[in-house]
Amino acid sequence: MDDRYGSDVLAAGWRERGFAKSADVPAEKDLVVEVAADGYCGAITRVEAGMVELEDWKGRRRSFPLGGGFLIEGRPVRLVPPAPKATGPRRTASGSFAVADDRARVALPSRILVEGRHDAELVEKVWGADLRVEGVVVEYLQGIDVLEDLLAEAPPSSTRRYGVLVDHLVPGSKETRMAEQILRGPHGPHLKIVGHPFVDVWQCVTPAALGIRAWPEIPRGTDWKTGVCRAFGWPAESQADIAYAWKRILSRVTTYRDLEPSLLGRVEELIDFVTEPSHAR
Secondary structure: OOOOOOOOOOOOOOOOOOOOOOEEEEOOOOOEEEEOOOOOEEEEEEEEOOEEEEEOOOOOEEEEEOEEEEEEOOEEEEEEOOOOOOOOOOEOOOOOEOOOOOOOOOOOOOEEEEEOHHHHHHHHHHHHHHHHHHOOEEEEEOOHHHHHHHHHHOOOEOOEOEEEEEOOOOOOOHHHHHHHHHHOOOOHHHEEEEEOOOOOHHHHEOHHHHOOOOOOOOOOOOOHHHHHHHHHOOOOOOHHHHHHHHHHHHOOOOOHHHEOHHHHHHHHHHHHHHHOOOOOO
16 A cells, blocks of 8 residues: 555655755856845846845845845746856857957948947947957948938948848838838848837847846837836936936846847848848849
8 A cells, every 4th residue: 555654754855845946046147036035136246255236127236145045937046156157169249159369350341220329239239249250330320211311322232231120120010111112122132121029129128137027018109218217217307317228228238148039030130141242143
């Protein structure tokens, strides 16, 4: 007959039966964790003298002892000191292997045009090292509505391609209609226009990177950036306030893992397009 109580009531580990075991997780910088005791959630900013410092999405910092009492996506973990950095091949922020001689090459004739200053800054932060090695220049595009004038002034060709990144490129949007019209024009063969589905590039930063569960829903008719700042409790009265908010968001981006896949894939497409060997017909 089965012994429902086990064969040895004094066997080791009887107190832990039925409880989830905490996994050991290295306390790496920018890892987002939750404190089980009070729900405080933040990204790791430093580990020192047996303590781990967390910064929440409002910029507030608190320190806690390394060890148990933390959650990652609801699962219990024990934070342990991070392992020493490996001395193997270095990777760039985009995840590519860094080359030994990473000096910038002479710029190619081809260009990547990025709609919006914040968008261009984000591309530079994550892909800048790769683009300099390839000799690809990223230029700020004020808006897709001025793209046709730019193309007329400096037309693309088989040896001078343009890759364009725009916001809110979804079926039926104004941006999509304009992109389709331009691609049907004379410059289409040497032009690639891609975009992410979000209203603004801020949303391309993952909520996890900011230590939040999700980006706030902003009511229609409210300026999106202003609404986000107010939802976070940040100042939003001037352009300087918006610029400071973006700096806070951008500071939480350190690698491609902090960005949504819908942006990652599109930027990689553009890099491939403008660096592909020319095939003039």
